[in-house]
Amino acid sequence: MPMSSAFKDRLFPALKSIVEHYGTPFHIYDEIGIRETGRSLKHAFSELPGFREFFAVKALPNPRILEIMQDMGFGFDCSSITELLLSRRIGAKPEDIMFTSNNTSREEFLCADAAGGCILNLDDITLLPKVPRLPELICFRYNPGPRRTGNDIIGNPVDAKYGVSHDQILDAYRQAREMGARRFGLHTMLASNELNYAYMVQTAEMLLSLIEWLHSEIDIVFEFINIGGGLGIPYRPEEPRLDLAAMAGGIRAALDRFTAGNNYAPQLYMESGRYMSGPHGVLVTTAINRKNIYRKYIGVDACMSALMRPGMYDAYHHIDVLDKDEAAGTEIVDVVGSLCENNDKFAVERPLPSIDEGDILVIHDTGAHGHAMGFNYNGKLRPQELLLKADGTVERIRRAETPADYFATLDFTPDIFKP
Structure with a gap:
């Protein structure tokens, strides 16, 4: 959602001095906002x-940022070696x-198995024999196919490359048990930026129904269900917020019904990213050019390498112009890199509002899939990241990339192979 008034009150009075100290562009994240969202999530599901x-x-x-999440008692959803190493690093x-x-x-x-391992969530039944050492606890990512519709962003499950199909899921757990697995979980991920809480409740109900059926077929008990991420944030000011309390109540009722029929209940896991940090980050950039041709263009010192969502998805990100509001009138512009x-x-x-060269623009909701989706096309370099800490100080938590970083992969030992 566009940054809260409390985040503005913390950031905007100091923003000019922050810009003078660090220069632009930069992403800056709000520790207080992240922690408040974490507390609200934990409270909603505290029962x-x-x-x-x-x-x-x-x-x-x-x-x-991961240290803040860890301090709140959260774990980490990883999908690559680098993310595993980053999580273990903290x-x-x-x-x-x-x-x-x-x-x-x-x-x-092999990386997943190192350092004591992790919760291994397999995306495909054919991966079972490829796991070098199958852990005692195993989980599969379930793709319901035509049994469920995805939301507008993530698309139809039938078209998704992810997950074990419905007609494979029973055999997947049967094989895992035969290979030595003794503890089990079930995962799915069907939505992205979903604002309808009922969809997430239905996802939990789907998983509970599935583990009930799996238990009846092969007599295994599930320690947890993981409904994935996908909790949405409203990028536009007029959009409603996700009703987290109603979502928690609906899932709690579903678990109560499951418990009544099965004499146990699995734990509930989720893996939100955007919901946790998205509204609590902004991209701060400076207007450096005005161009008037067939349209009016405001050129800024950031580009799509710092935030690709608008260019990739045609996504809306709200924009403030520091110390200017619409009371004095507006103009229709494209803001470009x-x-x-x-x-x-x-x-x-x-x-x-009418923008002059030197004005500071604040692009909202960049606390998730902002810097992380950056790239180096055109030799563009990703900006620095800052943290507005709870005590009001600002900490640089990632420096800006430099040309030396860009050229670093060209410094290697020659290796010429003649087949």
């Missing part, structure tokens, strides 16, 4: 014993890491 959030590292893979234990990947390589499995691609735009035909 469910064993509930746990595994923060989706891909949303904001910075060690300082002290995550095996039970703190849910490793879910697809098209998983042997190297990734310098990349050699015409989709390098943060806003298209957006009514904004």
